[in-house]
Amino acid sequence: VAPDRTRPALRRPRGLGRRVLLKLSGELIAGERGAGLTQAGLECLADQIAGARLAGAQTAVVIGGGNLVRGSALPFLPRSLCDGIGMLGTLMNALALQGTLAQRGLAATVLTAFPAPRFADLYRPERAVALLEAGEVVLLAGGTGQTHLTTDTAAALRAVELGCTLLVKGTKVDGVYSADPVRQPRARRFERLTHAEVLRRRLRVMDLTAVTLCMENDLPIVVLNATQSGSVERCLRGRAIGTLILPTVTGKAAR
Numbered sequence: 359v360a361p362d363r364t365r366p367a368l369r370r371p372r373g374l375g376r377r378v379l380l381k382l383s384g385e386l387i388a389g390e391r392g393a394g395l396t397q398a399g400l401e402c403l404a405d406q407i408a409g410a411r412l413a414g415a416q417t418a419v420v421i422g423g424g425n426l427v428r429g430s431a432l433p434f435l436p437r438s439l440c441d442g443i444g445m446l447g448t449l450m451n452a453l454a455l456q457g458t459l460a461q462r463g464l465a466a467t468v469l470t471a472f473p474a475p476r477f478a479d480l481y482r483p484e485r486a487v488a489l490l491e492a493g494e495v496v497l498l499a500g501g502t503g504q505t506h507l508t509t510d511t512a513a514a515l516r517a518v519e520l521g522c523t524l525l526v527k528g529t530k531v532d533g534v535y536s537a538d539p540v541r542q543p544r545a546r547r548f549e550r551l552t553h554a555e556v557l558r559r560r561l562r563v564m565d566l567t568a569v570t571l572c573m574e575n576d577l578p579i580v581v582l583n584a585t586q587s588g589s590v591e592r593c594l595r596g597r598a599i600g601t602l603i604l605p606t607v608t609g610k611a612a613r
């Protein structure tokens with residue numbers, strides 16, 4: 359990928375992208391269709407994961423399930439049942455992503471938060487770290503394994519457990535805005551924020567549990583557009599992509 363010379367590189371703490379947790383939402387797998395699994399969506403995510411490896415990052419991935427089932431979307435059934443169905447959806451996504459990566463010769467291991475021995479090994483932090491250190495991509499399925507939580511929280515939790523240096527949240531939006539940029543065209547995009555600002559302004563980046571967990575563990579977050587080709591790799595190579603959330607802001611908080 360040619361270096362992006364259109365924007366100055368952000369000065370980022372050393373080693374920020376050494377071991378990365380990529381949170382990729384299910385809607386990215388749905389692609390243009392908006393739901394379910396599409397080849398284009400899976401290839402897009404596989405490209406981003408390959409980009410992270412090219413940038414030299416040990417790469418763990420938490421995959422969402424919103425393209426299949428969100429617990430809150432089935433109000434006619436008990437919530438805990440729906441969350442279970444949602445977590446199963448993330449395993450389906452992880453297996454599809456593993457297959458897509460395998461087709462391009464990239465080894466990835468799926469570890470799941472709940473037993474599903476026919477499909478994947480149970481998640482243990484030590485096993486995940488060993489795989490990461492061996493250079494394998496680790497796909498973390500099943501969220502936290504607990505109901506009433508989201509895969510954002512799973513991403514924050516796993517990033518902390520695995521000693522990740524950065525959490526990259528890949529979405530369809532190119533960063534964090536002061537308001538919904540679709541409804542409010544004058545919404546500003548932040549270049550940098552602190553975790554505390556995200557919480558205080560209730561900015562819709564990740565759920566509050568996830569942001570709080572990152573804040574308490576001094577874990578930086580980058581929010582970027584994962585549908586933009588090469589965005590994860592450029593971010594990990596130190597380019598100013600998306601919004602960077604740090605424990606303390608150095609430089610301008612918003613453009």
Ligand code: UDP
Nearest residue numbers: 384422423424428429441444501502508509
């Ligand atoms: N889920 C859960 N516990 C978790 C993670 C996920 O119960 O730790 C369920 C929850 O119902 C959620 C669904 O799985 O709505 C899919 O995850 P999420 O909505 O976070 O997916 P995304 O929006 O990232 O695609």
